[in-house]
Amino acid sequence: MFxxxxxxxxxxxxxxxxxxxxVATVVYLGTQLQKPILVEGPAxxxxxxxxxxxxxxxxxxxIRLQCYEGxxxxxxxxxxxxxxxxLYTQILKDKIGEVLQGTQTLQEAVECIAxxxxxxxxxxxLLPRSLLKALLADQPSVLLxxxxxxxxxxxxxxxxxxxxxxxxxVPEIGTLKxxxxxxxxxxxxxxxxxxxxxxxxxxxxYLDFPDSEREMEIIKLKIPGVGDQLGRxxxxxxxxxxxxxxxxTPSISETLDWVKALTLLNAKQLDGELVEQTLSTLMKYxxxxxxAHQELKAYLAERKARQGPSAGDSDKDHLH
Amino acid sequence: xxxxxxxxxxxxxxxxxRVSLSENMDAFRALEVxxxxxxxxxxxxxxxxxxxxxxxxxxxxxxxxxxxxxxxxAIDALDRRIMEELGLTPEQFQRxxxxxxxxxxxxxxxxxxxxxxLLTGNQGELERLLRDAANQQWEAGSPNRFRLTPYTLMAAGxxxxxxxxxxxxxxxxxxxxxxxxxxxxxxxxxxxxxMRDLNKLLREIxxxxxxxxxxxxxxxxxxxxxxxxxxxxxxxxxxxxxxxxVTRLAQRLKNRLSVRRKKAARGRFNVKATLRRxxxxxxxxxxxxxxxxxxxxxxxxxxxxxxxxxxxxxxxMLQFVYSVQDLYAKVRSFVxxxxxxxxxxxxxxxxxHHAVQTALKGEVIDVFSHSxxxxxxxxxxxxxxxxxxxxxxxxxIGDGRNNxxxxxxxxxxxxxxxxxxxxxxxxxxxxxxxxxxxEMPRYLPYCDVTEECRNINQLYKVVDLxxx
Numbered sequence: 030m031f032x033x034x035x036x037x038x039x040x041x042x043x044x045x046x047x048x049x050x051x052v053a054t055v056v057y058l059g060t061q062l063q064k065p066i067l068v069e070g071p072a073x074x075x076x077x078x079x080x081x082x083x084x085x086x087x088x089x090x091x092i093r094l095q096c097y098e099g100x101x102x103x104x105x106x107x108x109x110x111x112x113x114x115x116l117y118t119q120i121l122k123d124k125i126g127e128v129l130q131g132t133q134t135l136q137e138a139v140e141c142i143a144x145x146x147x148x149x150x151x152x153x154x155l156l157p158r159s160l161l162k163a164l165l166a167d168q169p170s171v172l173l174x175x176x177x178x179x180x181x182x183x184x185x186x187x188x189x190x191x192x193x194x195x196x197x198x199v200p201e202i203g204t205l206k207x208x209x210x211x212x213x214x215x216x217x218x219x220x221x222x223x224x225x226x227x228x229x230x231x232x233x234x235y236l237d238f239p240d241s242e243r244e245m246e247i248i249k250l251k252i253p254g255v256g257d258q259l260g261r262x263x264x265x266x267x268x269x270x271x272x273x274x275x276x277x278t279p280s281i282s283e284t285l286d287w288v289k290a291l292t293l294l295n296a297k298q299l300d301g302e303l304v305e306q307t308l309s310t311l312m313k314y315x316x317x318x319x320x321a322h323q324e325l326k327a328y329l330a331e332r333k334a335r336q337g338p339s340a341g342d343s344d345k346d347h348l349h
Numbered sequence: 350x351x352x353x354x355x356x357x358x359x360x361x362x363x364x365x366x367r368v369s370l371s372e373n374m375d376a377f378r379a380l381e382v383x384x385x386x387x388x389x390x391x392x393x394x395x396x397x398x399x400x401x402x403x404x405x406x407x408x409x410x411x412x413x414x415x416x417x418x419x420x421x422x423a424i425d426a427l428d429r430r431i432m433e434e435l436g437l438t439p440e441q442f443q444r445x446x447x448x449x450x451x452x453x454x455x456x457x458x459x460x461x462x463x464x465x466x467l468l469t470g471n472q473g474e475l476e477r478l479l480r481d482a483a484n485q486q487w488e489a490g491s492p493n494r495f496r497l498t499p500y501t502l503m504a505a506g507x508x509x510x511x512x513x514x515x516x517x518x519x520x521x522x523x524x525x526x527x528x529x530x531x532x533x534x535x536x537x538x539x540x541x542x543x544m545r546d547l548n549k550l551l552r553e554i555x556x557x558x559x560x561x562x563x564x565x566x567x568x569x570x571x572x573x574x575x576x577x578x579x580x581x582x583x584x585x586x587x588x589x590x591x592x593x594x595v596t597r598l599a600q601r602l603k604n605r606l607s608v609r610r611k612k613a614a615r616g617r618f619n620v621k622a623t624l625r626r627x628x629x630x631x632x633x634x635x636x637x638x639x640x641x642x643x644x645x646x647x648x649x650x651x652x653x654x655x656x657x658x659x660x661x662x663x664x665x666m667l668q669f670v671y672s673v674q675d676l677y678a679k680v681r682s683f684v685x686x687x688x689x690x691x692x693x694x695x696x697x698x699x700x701x702h703h704a705v706q707t708a709l710k711g712e713v714i715d716v717f718s719h720s721x722x723x724x725x726x727x728x729x730x731x732x733x734x735x736x737x738x739x740x741x742x743x744x745x746i747g748d749g750r751n752n753x754x755x756x757x758x759x760x761x762x763x764x765x766x767x768x769x770x771x772x773x774x775x776x777x778x779x780x781x782x783x784x785x786x787x788e789m790p791r792y793l794p795y796c797d798v799t800e801e802c803r804n805i806n807q808l809y810k811v812v813d814l815x816x817x
Contacts, residue, residue, distance in 0.1 A: 034383075034390060054383070054393035061382040062375065069403060111635040219403070228401035229369050235403050274699070316698075 030060050030087070040086035046078060047239075047246050055234040056083065065192050065213035067177075067228065070236035072218055073280020079236070080173035080214035089212070090170040094159035096180035102187060106197060108156045114149055150201035160191055161205070169209040177227075178217040185227055193230055241268055244281070251285050254292050262299045263288055266328050270321050276314045287311040301329060350385060351377065357416050358399065364412060366405045372398055388417075415557055424472045427546045434542060435535055445535060446470045452536070456522055463507060464515045467543055479550060482506045483558050503551055512547065516540055588661070592702075594805055595665050598812060599672035616640030648679040648740050652729065654747030655684045655709055656720045662776040662802055663746050667705055669812065671696050681736065682708075687721035689728045690714040720750055722788065723757035730760045734767075741768045746802070748777045749789040756788040761795035771795065774802035774811055 031037045037053035048056075056079075059066040068076040084091035094105055118125070128145065132138045157165060163172040177185065191197060195207035215231060217223060239247065241264045248260050263284070271278050279287075290307045291299075304325055312318045354376055358368045375398040383394045392413060400409045432442050450469050453460065466474035482503055504510075520540055527533045622638035651670055653663035663684070670680055681693045690713040696704045711717065737743065743764050765771045773796040775782065775789065782789035793799055800811050 050389060051393050054390050055397045058379050058382060058394060058397060062378055064375070067401075111633075112629055115630050115633065222402075225367065225369075225401070229371055231401070232375075232397045233401045234397060235406060276698075 031057055033057070037086075041082055044082040044085040045250055046075070046082040047243060047250065048079075049239075049243065052079070052234065052236070055232055059214075059232050060087075060212060062232070063210050063212075065215055065231045066234055067215045067217065067223075067231035068234045068236055069217045069219055071238070071278060071280070073282050074236045074238055075281060076216040076236055077173065077175055080171060080175075080216070083212065083214065084171035084173075087169075087171065087212070090166060090168060091173060092159050092163045092166070092170050092211070093173045093175060095175045096177050096184070098179060098181060100180050100184055102184075103158075105158050105160050105184070106191075107158055107161045107199060109150075110154045110156045114154050117149070117154075152202070155199070155202070161197060163211040163213075164191075164195060164197060164205065164207040166211070167208065170211045172211040172213045174213065174215045176218060177215045178220045178223060182224065185224055189226055189230065192227075238271060238278075239281070241265070244284070247281060248285065248288055252288050252292060255288055256292075256297050258298050259291060259296055260288070262332075263291070266299065266325065269328060270324055273320050273324060275312075275317045275320060277312070277317060279311045283311050283313075299325075299329065301325070350380075353417075354380070354395075357395075357412070360412055360416060361399065361409065364408050366400065366408055368399050372401075375399075392417075424475060424550065427549065428470065428472075431539065431542050431546070435538060437535075445539060449536060449539070452523065452526075453519070456519060460515055461508060461511055464512045467512070467547055468516075468519075468540070475550075478507070479554050483554050500551060500555060503555060507551075509547070509551075513544065516544055588664075591661075591665060591805065592668070595669050595808075596672060598809060599669060648738065648742065649677050649681075650733075650737065650741055650743045651680070651682045652689070652725075652743070652745045652747075653682065653684050654686070654720065654722075654745075655716055656686050658720075658750065659746060659748050659776045660709065662774065662808075664705055664709060665805075665808060666744070666746050666774070666802075667692075667696075667708065668702075669808070671704075681733075683729065683733070684708055684713055685722075685725035685729075686714060686716055687718045687724050688714040689725045689732075691733070719752045720747075721754045722747065722749060722751045722792075723755040726757045726760035730763065734763065737764060737767050739767065739769060743768045743771045744774070745772070745796075746774045746776070748775055749773075749782070749787050749792060751786055751788045753786050756791045758788075758791045758795060761792055765795045765797065770797040772798045772800070772811075774800055776803050777801070778803065 031040060034050065034053045034057045037057050038048060038050065041048050041053070041056075055066060058064070068079060070076055080093075081091060083089075125142075129138050129141060132141050155161075159172070163170050174188070177188070180188075192213060195210050196204055198204045238244075244264050244267070245260055248255055248263070267279060267284055287307060287310045290310050291303065294303060294307070296303050305322070308318055308321060308325075312321055355373065358373050358376070361368050376395055379394040379398050380391070383390050385391050395413065396406070396409055400406055428442075432439065435442075435445075437445065446469060453465070453468065462474070463478050465471070466478060485506060520537065523533050523536060523540075527537075617640045619638045619640045623634055623636070624632065626636050626638050627634045649670060651666065653667055655663050667682060670677075670682070681691065682696060683689050683691050692704070692708045692713055695708060695713070698704075699707065707713075709716070761771065773792065777787070779801055781787065782793075789799075801807055802811055
């Protein structure tokens with residue numbers, strides 16, 4: 030476990046995840062108070078990644094539960110392994126015959142089997158799904174419940190019980206208590222408002238797009254080959270683009286893709302043609318790309334004005 | 350400190366942020382872990398435990414600033430101003446404070462804590478004294494029989510006159526010292542400034558307290574009447590509340606949909622699928638597969654009259670339909686007064702409130718002309734009738750006041766024959782339908798459903814009608 034807020038920052042950065050003190054405080058509190066952390070924010074700011082790197086930094090196993098519409102207990106908690114049960118009864122037919130040998134009537138036989146049915150409904154035939162796995166793990170683990178807003182309201186209500194008591198009741202076996210309370214990270218894209226009851230049980234963390242400096246840091250960390258000027262210009266342009274009214278704002282992961290593409294093409298700085306060819310890695314909608322283009326033109330014009338005519342010449346050199 | 354946190358939670362609640370008891374306890378536990386030394390961590394800890402909606406973050410930041418920082422910042426600013434006024438560097442200022450401290454010791458007689466804190470520049474103590482006085486002031490509920498201003502009351506509570514005499518006394522002592530040759534002009538000026546500062550701080554803290562307590566908790570008894578209040582009498586405030594109500598309504602319907610989805614998997618027994626699924630168990634049917642009931646998502650076309658008379662009803666209907674858009678296969682919206690214009694695209698590209706506002710502002714069609722239903726219907730028939738299919742629900746919102754123009758009810762007949770259903774919502778009372786220039790009696794025969802839609806309760810009812 031982390032010892033202090035600063036330890037969180039260093040721990041996460043050792044996993045190549047740059048976070049500010051705000052994030053670190055929440056994570057630290059989450060580990061100390063053993064409360065789930067609910068991470069909200071726009072798509073692609075590193076919500077899921079936070080769960081993953083937490084597991085890495087703490088050296089714990091990551092157990093992930095992807096939520097979707099129609100997800101229910103059977104798929105998230107446990108299932109009986111019918112096939113295995115069937116196989117065992119087939120193989121053990123002789124043995125069962127032996128057990129039943131002494132019995133005279135049907136009544137007695139049923140009674141006899143009933144005494145033994147604990148064998149068939151035991152941990153052995155229980156197929157644990159993510160939630161149960163996280164509770165029963167021998168080592169403390171990180172449970173990542175991804176996109177919890179995509180699940181139904183009923184599943185959310187069911188989750189409440191698991192997250193507050195960290196125990197699950199299986200009718201045939203009894204109540205299973207968590208061996209270690211897992212560190213729970215829930216992420217939400219806010220496609221619907223989560224219930225207050227769930228929110229109350231969680232620490233809330235709102236992740237937003239990073240500021241220019243931090244984004245620059247992230248780019249440098251993830252793509253070591255990127256040139257200083259290119260990185261700076263990309264970040265400047267992105268901050269302008271994000272202010273536009275877009276269908277989908279470019280996220281950090283898309284930014285990284287784009288910078289990677291630009292670096293592969295050996296760009297030292299942004300220029301119109303190159304961006305035009307690669308912009309599709311950053312933007313996913315035609316209308317967005319068009320808007321971004323205009324912004325880019327404005328940006329390049331401004332840059333030209335700033336740098337004077339000499340910069341314009343070097344632009345040309347670069348093109349050929 | 351506990352008191353302060355609880356008070357802070359109360360202030361949040363008064364400003365519309367929901368803070369539960371368990372969240373409050375979390376905040377305490379978090380502070381036990383984090384400590385209160387680092388203001389940044391302190392703020393983060395409170396934010397993560399108390400604030401659970403991103404829309405609440407902004408009020409939190411503002412309230413936090415002026416609850417925990419407010420007066421402290423003001424004191425800081427005043428210190429800086431004095432330094433500027435006297436032309437001192439921070440070090441010189443510090444020396445001045447030390448000098449005063451020494452002089453104060455020489456002075457006989459007991460000093461009140463407020464004077465001491467004020468003169469020696471003890472910010473923490475000064476803030477505490479002022480805050481305590483303010484709290485006493487407000488908690489006592491101030492009987493205020495004499496219509497005294499809060500300022501007068503606070504001044505009395507803090508014994509401001511005593512501070513004044515003490516400072517005067519101090520000054521006269523300094524005067525004597527000055528006559529014996531010491532240079533104390535800076536000290537004298539400092540004292541004058543300080544006295545003025547105290548007044549300023551007092552005003553500041555009164556303002557803050559008033560702001561803090563300004564927002565009254567909403568009165569639950571008003572809710573019921575709100576649901577029955579007619580759209581036409583809505584104030585700005587009502588519209589804001591209505592927006593919330595519509596959002597809640599949309600959420601409720603979406604939740605209901607998820608229940609329906611479960612029911613959808615309870616059709617008839619499907620032999621083929623069951624056999625296939627259970628092949629792995631040697632054909633023993635462990636998992637039963639049922640036919641999925643097909644649900645057909647309706648298509649909706651909304652025609653909203655956006656002339657002044659029905660503006661609010663149209664606004665909420667548009668807003669509602671767009672909040673639950675994923676319940677429908679296709680939604681197309683039109684607004685009309687005497688022209689008709691499609692706003693579907695506008696809604697897709699813009700955030701909902703902005704889009705509704707733009708649609709109603711008259712950027713799509715001229716909103717200042719006189720209502721002409723007949724013409725609008727005719728234009729609809731000409732341009733968009735092809736889009737009406739047997740699965741379409743056509744929803745018209747309007748009062749049917751046609752200014753004695755041609756009603757063109759044949760368009761409705763055509764629509765009714767082709768569409769799944771035709772619903773007309775009228776924001777006027779049923780009694781007035783057909784009175785004056787209202788053409789409702791002519792339109793009525795062609796509508797499958799006609800409803801009054803004058804308040805939120807009726808809107809709820811209508812929504813049940815159009816959502817499958």
